[in-house]
Amino acid sequence: xxxxxxxxxxxxxxxxxxxxxxxxxxxxxxxxxxxxxxxxxxxxxxxxxxxxxxxxxxxxxxxxxxxxxxxxxxxxxxxxxxxxxxxxxxxxxxxxxxxxxxxxxxxxxxxxxxxxxxxxxxxxxxxxxxxxxxxxxxxxxxxxxxxxxxxxxxxxxxxxxxxxxxxxxxxxxxxxxxxxxxxxxxxxxxxxxxxxxxxxxxxxxxxxxxxxxxxxxxxxxxxxxxxxxxxxxxxxxxxxxxxxxxxxxxxxxxxxxxxxxxxxxxxxxxxxxxxxxxxxxxxxxxxxxxxxxxxxxxxxxxxxxxxxxxxxxxxxxxxxxx
Amino acid sequence: xxxxxxxxxxxxxxxxxxxxxxxxxxxxxxxxxxxxxxxxxxxxxxxxxxxxxxxxxxxxxxxxxxxxxxxxxxxxxxxxxxxxxxxxxxxxxxxxxxxxxxxxxxxxxxxxxxxxxxxxxxxxxxxxxxxxxxxxxxxxxxxxxxxxxxxxxxxxxxxxxxxxxxxxxxxxxxxxxxxxxxxxxxxxxxxxxxxxxxxxxxxxx
Numbered sequence: 001x002x003x004x005x006x007x008x009x010x011x012x013x014x015x016x017x018x019x020x021x022x023x024x025x026x027x028x029x030x031x032x033x034x035x036x037x038x039x040x041x042x043x044x045x046x047x048x049x050x051x052x053x054x055x056x057x058x059x060x061x062x063x064x065x066x067x068x069x070x071x072x073x074x075x076x077x078x079x080x081x082x083x084x085x086x087x088x089x090x091x092x093x094x095x096x097x098x099x100x101x102x103x104x105x106x107x108x109x110x111x112x113x114x115x116x117x118x119x120x121x122x123x124x125x126x127x128x129x130x131x132x133x134x135x136x137x138x139x140x141x142x143x144x145x146x147x148x149x150x151x152x153x154x155x156x157x158x159x160x161x162x163x164x165x166x167x168x169x170x171x172x173x174x175x176x177x178x179x180x181x182x183x184x185x186x187x188x189x190x191x192x193x194x195x196x197x198x199x200x201x202x203x204x205x206x207x208x209x210x211x212x213x214x215x216x217x218x219x220x221x222x223x224x225x226x227x228x229x230x231x232x233x234x235x236x237x238x239x240x241x242x243x244x245x246x247x248x249x250x251x252x253x254x255x256x257x258x259x260x261x262x263x264x265x266x267x268x269x270x271x272x273x274x275x276x277x278x279x280x281x282x283x284x285x286x287x288x289x290x291x292x293x294x295x296x297x298x299x300x301x302x303x304x305x306x307x308x309x310x311x312x313x314x315x316x317x318x319x320x321x322x
Numbered sequence: 323x324x325x326x327x328x329x330x331x332x333x334x335x336x337x338x339x340x341x342x343x344x345x346x347x348x349x350x351x352x353x354x355x356x357x358x359x360x361x362x363x364x365x366x367x368x369x370x371x372x373x374x375x376x377x378x379x380x381x382x383x384x385x386x387x388x389x390x391x392x393x394x395x396x397x398x399x400x401x402x403x404x405x406x407x408x409x410x411x412x413x414x415x416x417x418x419x420x421x422x423x424x425x426x427x428x429x430x431x432x433x434x435x436x437x438x439x440x441x442x443x444x445x446x447x448x449x450x451x452x453x454x455x456x457x458x459x460x461x462x463x464x465x466x467x468x469x470x471x472x473x474x475x476x477x478x479x480x481x482x483x484x485x486x487x488x489x490x491x492x493x494x495x496x497x498x499x500x501x502x503x504x505x506x507x508x509x510x511x512x513x514x515x516x517x518x519x520x521x522x523x524x525x526x527x
Contacts, residue, residue: 025452041333
């Protein structure tokens with residue numbers, strides 16, 4: 001059963017249709033959030049071409065995310081990062097059986113529409129690309145294709161869900177190979193969930209209103225989330241994951257799954273590492289299996305990684321105040 | 323005797339199926355528990371198994387790695403009831419083709435003599451809900467949730483067709499093995515899970 005807080009019956013993304021005179025409903029929250037539920041306990045891998053997508057599928061990835069450049073390369077290249085080439089996205093969709101996602105810029109409604117027309121399975125409104133609108137994210141209820149958003153806190157996550165996000169990924173710092181920020185943010189979300197749950201359990205509605213005002217979201221979504229004691233949509237971890245042990249640790253913190261960006265295809269042992277990260281995500285609570293997975297990779301082949309404190313560009317801050 | 327029903331927790335919507343199966347057990351007033359299972363040891367102690375929705379390539383490859391695929395196959399051959407949902411039904415089949423990519427080379431259980439077309443209704447934008455019926459199970463109306471769903475393109479002689487949607491086969495049964503293309507665990511209706519729990523109960527007692 002899905003927790004369905006905030007379903008909007010009048011959303012433009014919901015399509016009442018007929019298949020040979022049988023009534024059908026597309027783009028409902030059940031169908032959009034349900035898609036994310038099918039990814040649970042899995043790994044979504046960033047890829048830039050068909051060859052990498054095939055490696056990801058072979059390794060057991062639940063989905064691939066198509067980008068023009070890996071986040072670490074975006075960081076190096078500078079300039080404006082936009083959505084990937086449609087031709088490459090289509091080539092990848094024709095080559096793998098697993099779902100294909102692609103990123104659009106924060107607030108860029110028409111990049112998202114282009115991706116929806118391309119028939120990608122999920123759209124990521126992502127801070128890895130250069131934001132098109134710092135103040136307004138996309139109103140995702142207008143889309144039949146589900147959208148995933150990043151968040152650094154419960155407030156950000158709930159704001160995105162109220163805009164219609166079907167899935168959340170707690171942000172790390174993309175393209176660094178440094179998992180510290182991903183850990184910080186999932187712990188922050190968990191802390192805040194515990195806080196509102198405790199308030200809910202105490203029956204102090206006035207204090208929940210205070211939290212809603214602080215989070216800049218409606219009272220309803222705070223109440224529903226507090227009652228559930230978790231985010232009302234699937235939540236993956238993302239940003240800086242480079243090793244099997246990184247993945248296992250984030251799973252142990254209660255994430256529903258993992259996004260791996262540069263960590264795989266920026267290493268020198270991509271094939272083994274892709275497989276190893278999938279194994280560690282699946283068997284995260286069996287330490288012998290995580291050790292076996294960790295043994296499959298060579299630390300000398302890991303991407304070098306960056307200290308988050310010395311970065312000139314902090315992608316995680318993009319769109320965060322909105 | 324108390325029932326132990328497992329949900330294969332390699333990958334996919336495990337928790338949703340645990341909740342549906344627990345509700346079904348409570349509503350039926352049957353003595354039993356529902357647990358998530360991953361290892362061959364856990365699986366070997368089950369009276370019934372649900373293989374949830376997810377990505378069939380991932381579930382197949384990883385259940386091959388830790389030896390659970392083999393144990394599941396042996397248990398089903400020994401008569402244990404199994405409910406395969408979407409990716410789970412693909413796992414039960416002996417041949418899976420993708421609508422776009424064609425023949426897939428993925429590990430399957432090969433228990434059900436059916437041919438499957440993966441992503442049969444299209445990609446995620448085409449995913450849909452619609453009313454369906456499972457008359458032979460006495461479920462005249464059910465909210466079918468189809469997410470990048472497969473359909474059955476051909477069945478062997480002893481496989482019963484439980485339901486069709488738009489002329490496509492979306493639920494099948496052979497003995498104690500049930501496969502559905504849609505996701506009952508994403509609805510609040512527990513009737514299909516109740517049917518399965520009853521099947522497990524009859525098979526055990």
